Amino acid sequence: MPPPRFATPTEVPGLAARRIAADVVDGVLHKHRTLDDQLDGAGAHPGLKQLADRDRALMRRLVATTLRRLGTLGHLLSRLLDRGIPTDAPRAQSALLIGAAQILWMDVPDHAAVDLSVRLVQADRRAAKYAGLVNAVLRRCAREGAGIVEEVKGQALDVAPWLLKRWIAHYGEATAKDIAVALGHEPSLDLTVKSEPEQWAARLHGEVLPTATVRTLLHGSVTVLPGFAEGQWWVQDAAAALPARLFSDVAGKSVADLCAAPGGKTAQLAHAGARVTAVDRSAGRMARLKDNMTRLQLEIEPVVADAAEWQPANGSFDAILVDAPCTSTGTIRRHPDVGWLRQEAEIAALSSLQKRLVQKAVSLLKPGGTLVYCTCSLEPEEGEQIIESVLASEDELRRIPVMPGEVAGLSEIVTPAGDLRTLPCHLPHQDPRLGGLDGFYAARLQRRS
Structure with missing residues (x-):
């Protein structure tokens, strides 16, 4: 046989x-x-x-x-x-x-x-x-x-033990468990649209969040959805879309976006009329960012460089966004490998880099200029502690607190100090796939005139 x-x-x-x-x-x-x-x-x-x-x-x-x-x-x-x-x-x-x-x-x-x-x-x-x-x-x-x-099901087994322990210590056991539950749900597709969010929500069978992000469920490839080829929107988690909004009116201003790829925040700033210099150390990631800007019909100045060492030819900027490299623990629901690949020991090295990037940004910021620092991490060493440390060492900086009205009245995402802190369990929905946010931290600082 x-x-x-x-x-x-x-x-x-x-x-x-x-x-x-x-x-x-x-x-x-x-x-x-x-x-x-x-x-x-x-x-x-x-x-x-x-x-x-x-x-x-x-x-x-x-x-x-x-x-x-x-x-x-x-x-x-x-x-x-x-x-x-x-x-x-x-x-x-x-x-x-x-x-x-x-x-x-x-x-x-x-x-x-x-x-x-x-x-x-x-x-x-x-x-x-x-x-x-x-x-x-x-x-x-x-x-x-x-x-x-x-x-x-109540034991949060799907979160790495070292992360769960940290989240319980920082956010409390109940919130840590809520985060763990939120990470178990397949996330929605979030889109930042150039205009008319209600119309795009209808065309894409989704809904408009309070922050104007269009949220829908993806069935198939993003590239075949209405509006993609025409550059009418780009994929960006609703939480990731918030930091760039903290600059208010940037029309005509010079803005540096450090660590810019993949470019969602760059697109927001350029669409708002800013003269954006987008900096990223990876040539491959910058090539993708440029492709995205071409599709979106947005003009920027791309620079491939290490932002911590970069010396711009055009001097200083009216505003700077530092979207710093981090452990990315706030993005686990979209990138479920992160929780199993990251190690607690990485936090210290990343925190050191984040602090250097903020200090570099301060040196490039005009007097009276605005600096927004953000990370997609849930770890306080990469968020709150960075800003407290910088404020303690940089006399020329002051915090400009975020008001709930600037973030669609979502007071739960504004900390007592006036910074942003979104959690995966925020923005709940009766359909769990349409609820939640990536975990983000953002702070707004101003260089004294």
């Missing part, structure tokens, strides 16, 4: 998407590669080019759901596996994780999730011996998994 023949990825619908999803999950968990690295740019998975749009969207959902629920999945599989997850075959681990994620949180028939996961391990030399195990465990997951998940 000839050996069994297993179907190739092109013969089984959905298998190619799952194979690439498994590769990407492996890349995060075993090679410490970010999702951005693996899904975009020069280092992107080579198989992505062969995927149809529908399969590419499926692959992204598989990866995001698996990483978003990684802690719960690990607990679940430890309950269902007598000897734990196999450590000598990464494909067996990723097949189990992806299969269980589909069974418990995605609209995939159980039999399809099991069958395709088994095919994944059968096609891998090291993992093939675990095909029977994967089949048995996932069938058991279909029967018992929901009950096990229900038992632990």
Whole structure:
């Protein structure tokens, strides 16, 4: 009798998407590669080019759901596996994780999730011996998994323990748990529109947030949505759209956007009439920013340079935005790899860089000019503590408190000191997919005249 023949990825619908999803999950968990690295740019998975749009969207959902629920999945599989997850075959681990994620949180028939996961391990030399195990465990997951998940749903297992501990210490246990719940939901698509948000919300089957961001649910590729090719809007989380608004009227003013890529805030400033100099140290990221500005029909001056060392030829600026590199823990709901790749030890080095960037910005700011500092981090060392330190050491700076009226009356996102602090659990909605914000911190400072 000839050996069994297993179907190739092109013969089984959905298998190619799952194979690439498994590769990407492996890349995060075993090679410490970010999702951005693996899904975009020069280092992107080579198989992505062969995927149809529908399969590419499926692959992204598989990866995001698996990483978003990684802690719960690990607990679940430890309950269902007598000897734990196999450590000598990464494909067996990723097949189990992806299969269980589909069974418990995605609209995939159980039999399809099991069958395709088994095919994944059968096609891998090291993992093939675990095909029977994967089949048995996932069938058991279909029967018992929901009950096990229900038992632990209040334990915030999907947040890295070091992060949860920090959030409890800084925000309190109740808020930390609310953040953890918010991170478990697939996020919406947020768009900053050039004009007429109500009309764009209607065309895109979404709604307008109090801050004028248009929020909708994505079905397919962003590039095929109405208004994309015409440059009528750009993708930007509602929280990320707030810091640039703190400058008020920038029409005709010279503004430096330090660490500018991918360019959402640059676009806001340019659209508001500012003469924007966009600075970023990455030539690749700057190329993408320039492409975005071309699509949006916005003019800027791009500069590839290390913002901390940059010496502009045109002297000082009326306003400067410092969107500093950070741990990005406020973006975990959109980038679920961040919580598992970042380490607590990184915070100190990033805080040092953030302080240097603010000091550099002060040296480039005209007397009376405005400086807005922001990070997409939930960690106080990268937000509140940076500003308190800078204010203590820079006599020529003063804080200009943010008023709730400047942020659509959302008083809960304004701190007692007058800074912005958004949390993933803010802006709740009856449909969790339409609620929430990225975690952002922003402060507005002015150089004394």
